[in-house]
Amino acid sequence: MLFKFLFRNLKGYRFLVVLAILVTVLQVGSDIVTAFPLKFIPSKVANSGNDPSCLFPFLNPLLDKFDIPQIDPSLQLDKTQPPTQPGLTQCPISPSDPNPHLVTSHHSVNGVIVFSVLLLIVFGTLSALLAYLDLFLAAYIAQNLTARLRNQLFEHLQRLSLDWHGKQKKGDLVQRVTGNIADIEKLVTDGLVDLLAGVLTLIGVASVMFILSSSYTLISLAIAPALFMIVLGYTKNIKIAAKKAAKATGHVSDVATEDINALTVIKVFTREEREALRFGGYVDQNRRAGLRAGVLQAQFTPIVTFLVILGTATVIGVGGFVAAGNAFNIGYFTIPAASVDIGTLILFLTFLKLLYQPMRDLSKLSTLASSAASGAERIQEVLDQAPEVIDSQAPYYGPTRLRGELTFENVVFGYTPENPVLKGINLSIPQGRKIALVGLSGGGKTTLVKLIPRFYEIQQGSLRIDGVDNRMYPLRVLRQNISMVLQDSVLFEGTIRENIAIGKPGASNQEIIEAAKKANIHETIISDLGGYERTVREQGKDLSGGQRQRMAIARAILRDAPLLILDEPTAALDVESEAEVLHALDTLIVGRTVILISHRLSTLGQVDQIVVLKEGRIVEQGTFKELQRKGGVFARLLEEQNRYNIEKIEEKSMIRPALVGIPGSYNQHQALYPQQAPVPLLPVAQNWPSPAGPTSRPIPPAYPPTNQGGNGRRQVQPLAFAGNARVVIEIDGKVIGERLLNKPLLTVGRLSSTDVQIPSQLVSRLHAKIRWENGRWLIEDAESLNGLVYQGQRVDQLALTNGDRVFIAPKVVLLYETR
Template sequence: IMIRFLWSNLKGYRFLVVFIFGATIFEVLASSYGIVVIKDIFNAVAPPPQPVKGVPPPSKEPSSPFNLVLNLYSPTSHDPPTIVTFLIIVLVVLGLLDAGLIYLQLFLTSRVAQNLSARLRKKLFDQLQRLSLDWHGKQKKGDLVQRITGDIANVEKLVTDGLVDSLGDILILVVAVYFMWTTQWQLAISSIVLVLALAVTIFSYTKAIKAAAKRASKSLGEVADVAAEDVGAITVLKAFSLEDREATRFNRYVGKSRQAGLDAGALQAQFTPVVNILVTLGSAFIIGMGAIAIVMKGRFPIIDVVANPVVTAGTLTLFIGFLKNFFQPMKDLSKLANVFTSAAAGAERMQEVLDQAPEITESAAPYAGPRRLRGEITFEHVVFGYTPERPILKGINLHIAAGKKVALVGLSGGGKTTLIKLIPRFYEVNQGSVKIDGLDTRTIPLALLRRNVSQVLQESVLFEGTILENLKLGRPEATYDEIVAATKQAHIHDTIMLLPDGYQTRVRERGKNFSGGQRQRLAIARAIVVDSPILVLDEPTASLDVEAEVEVLRAIDTLVVGRTVLMISHRLSTLGNVDEIIVLKDGRIVEQGTYQELKRQNGVFAGLLKEQNRYNVDYQGGSVIVPRAEIDHLINQQPQGARPPRPPTPVPYPAVRPEPVPGLPARDPRVVRGSRNANPQQPLNARVLIEVDGQIVGQRPLDKPVLTVGRLSSSDVQIPSQRVSRLHAKIRWGKEYGAWVIEDAESLNGLTFQGLRVDQHVFRKGDRVYVSPSAAILYELM
């Protein structure tokens, strides 16, 4: 997986990588031949060994190919001074060549690694922007940031420190075996046996180190997520004196990250000493056997075998030199194992994001409609839910004429914000259609559709850059005069001109150097510049004080002219000037009409209006605190014929916080308990059905204590969907619960039960757990 990942992302640099590999080969040869030259020097100056019957005496001539070069200079036999002088010159040349090749390797490798990191960050960030809001809503921001920063840094470290080093180490082993075997094969056999022992030791640790590294990377993402959450909500944290509570929570995640790092470090700490012990024993054995063979007239001790070829001082020097080159690569590979496994875990986490298919796809048919829409909006039988089993909008039929101003009201959770997010296709409808000017929004290119829909939200965000750059975000070609005209309409121009740098004033993080009212007016000016025919206002004054609200409302009065406006507001008394009010409750339109019409109907809207006004000084109700029964009556009362009777709302199985189980670490507070088996040691006879896109595509009996869930064919429960991770979850028999349990295996989309993301779920009969928006696991007893 790691090699395939690197190869696919090194497009454009592959030739450079091949060139680096070629330089590595020559560098290894230059370094290895240096040891051979030293052996030849010792053989040239050392006295000849005692002759051994049946064994030819060693030659004092240089080894091939250096003997060929020397013969070109002097074809006759050579005396020791000539040989030594020639070999010293060769040794210097090889050293200079080795140094030059090492510089070339490091320089080019660093260049490739930096370019690869930049490419991966751009690619991953671009993919994150293209994924749907529904997908982002299920992720943790800190974990996504960790994938862009920490995981890519691990891959960069592998390319910089590991890619060339690992290739060089393998080549060193091969070249060392070759030279040792051709010089003295009997000693080489002992070396090969030790290499095999080292290989078994190294690769037995690799799998455990990889799993530990992945857990450490995941826990770092959780730490970043908590830190980002607390820093972003620092005001609330201080207001409620939550410093100690959040410090405890943060320390808990830091402790988890620390433990994961310690687990990985402990494996590495065990690994290196074992390698060192084997290296030391191997070196002592081989050097000892060779040295004794020299003084024992060419016979190895213990096994009493004649050394053939003869062991000389040069032979022993070569083996001493190659022992370092022979065993050092194995030690290096043991260190690189952690680098490689961290990079492999990071690459897998990145690939999980890159494999996610954008849920909002462009239409394949060419678009021939107008570039600027009029703004007529139609919802036809729209059904939508963030998870298929829990629809938020239930059969919405609504027509909004172009240029009309419509307000959406209702209790929180009624579907107002969800409804307006369907217009620019932030989400795809489950059933029905959304049309603009009679065109299904799915047939309109996304970029064109969203240019025709401007939004001013509860909290507008300004990006890093200047004020001018922020105002031109939606329309980069806008002129300076158009920008100024828009800011004047939004009543923010004078405020900008009072700043030292005017429109070139730098915006700090998310616009923190501006007040809430100023940010909203800048957002309104930005919407005026875009000049979209459709405008969405989602509580634009909800978090502002009275003075700032007045300023923003003045700007909005200018912005709404000539546009189709959808406004969400909880301040019902301010809706007297809209053309129509839509009242949503439980995902359905329950009332529709003008302000005065709905007020006279004395229905849901009138009840909400009266409820809001009960704290006004002009309120003529009973006590200051209205009894709960009266509130329910005000909200639920409706006139005859106002709407058809609602079908009974299904009661979902409640998500219960589990009681703590001794010895079982709590993975997530949202763990759902199932029914216990009378004998917790005996697994229940059950199976799971695999559902993809609403169709049952397979089933698997729960016939062993632990089953893996993933998209690979090797998984026990294979789910054929690209949105399912390779190892997505595990189903195990939970003795502590007396029931089957499914646990998230650090997957990207996680597990979702009844609309809530959980890390662990205890099955009960009929449960449906989603592993992606379109794939689920159904639990049945047999």
């Protein structure tokens, strides 16, 4: 599994792997050759006939070059005479050789010593250089392999369905991307070189030892079978323990990630001790799993060491006994006397170090290999998950800019086949229409909109965009035509400029600034956030919710997609932030097909159509007023919300504010608000979204300035903008202040940050907004508790005329005056 995984993912680096293998072979060969001088010198000194050429005849020409007077002065005792050659000596004859042959050598002792020293230096240096090249290649291959695996795994994770991600633990996935791939990197960097070198060393050393003395080699390797059996047994158990430890580490990472992201909730509910216990439980599981692997490792290493000591003692004891002229006999096994000399004994001891070192390293290698194998399995588990949404492979020649017409035909979808969430959805949304999806939680609203960009694949039916099944569009084309503003928008690590530019990669600075201005965030970025180069941290947690949402809106404006999905974009915001975001949305929705998901039903008065979902089916469709008059599901939901928005006097809810709320029917309680002379209500301009309440007062068109119409009705006079209107604030019949209407939008509320501050607890934090539109001043409710009351009726919008008195709470009046 592990080597198949590595072979498959090393494509493009296999030549370097082969080169690394060749370098390792040369390095092991150099190490073996480096050991021979330790035999040549003692053997030649003890017996001048025991020459290196006796073992390796091809060394004769090379050794001849060292038989010179400069190295061995005895070769030229008389300087006047030419140098002589060393005398012939007989090579040792093996007692076990059935057909002995007389072999002579003629090299001096000094020449062999110098030759051996140079051989040691040359091949020792070569071994060091090859080791450097080998380790460099291993590190290079490991780093490129891990970079490829991380990129491949991360890209694959992005292509997997949201349904699959919803079933996974985020910390465990992070552990696979980081920790498990790091285990494979350690194996390739450290383990594979040592493993390959160890195997080659075992083969090479055993072969050379067998050539020198087969019987002595068998004694030297007597412990090998027992050692390999122990290694195999312990490696299997260590692998199982390492896999459990890796899984436990993933659990620890997952719980730590979850708790760190939820620190506020933990502190609010004082769960520090319980979460510490829960985290400690997973840490204990990880500790026990790691301890199990550690105990096996602790047992394995000394057992290997003990067996190596036994082997070394056997080699020294038997070798010394035979070198002293004694025969070694065990049953039918015999090592003849003098078949091993001092040089061979030293060489075998050196080889034993080379031979047993890989065996010692097998403990480390088994741990590395086990961890890497476990990591490879966990990574492959993710890579084996096929993306549920497959991109169309057919050539696409259609438009890259879509119009935005949507058609759902008998759409059926469920996260599991046996539990459908959407049950036969049929819905047509013409281009440029504004549609609201409402219903109880779990009705399928968010699921429905997630089918449009193919986050999930439809199980039955079809979803067509501009008359073409959305599965026929390449994913890139499809999603480039869709913008989404979610309830909690996420910003990424980087600058504010980079976060807005996500909507249109490569956008110019001017385009980014224009988008920010349209989203009402430019001034905030410049004055409060330190400019567009401000670094965003922790997914924008250092910014307010309203700031994040407006940046998300700027991103959507820059994307300029014809389809816009708004999934509760203001649900998590306070009143002030909501007002700012709604103004930004006013700009964003122009000219687009909009699907709005909202639980605030009173904000849906100006959408083109409301679609009510219940248990995965469409149960109602129509405009706000149509559904309100129908008295069905939508009307009941609206009534339920209004029951809490407009508190009744007789209710004694513990969450009711201290003031007495305005009744739902103002005509029954007009005594709370003194009436003015009747003024007819005027038509409302279509301005989406805008608050809708019990009564909507329309906004009039721009009439010419007259005092009286032909029908006797008072006409609204357009006013010049600068400095000719004001509002006077009255509380309990006393004037406490006034405010000149000197800018196109003013806010009214009890907070000091509002333009018209009213110091009364009966007034909401952001109660109303006064804005200049079509040549007149308008006042509109900002989802306040007590609303706006004009002539005894609650209104959402009102075109102001001179002398209008608008009650924003009992005994709190705004008087509008013009000069």
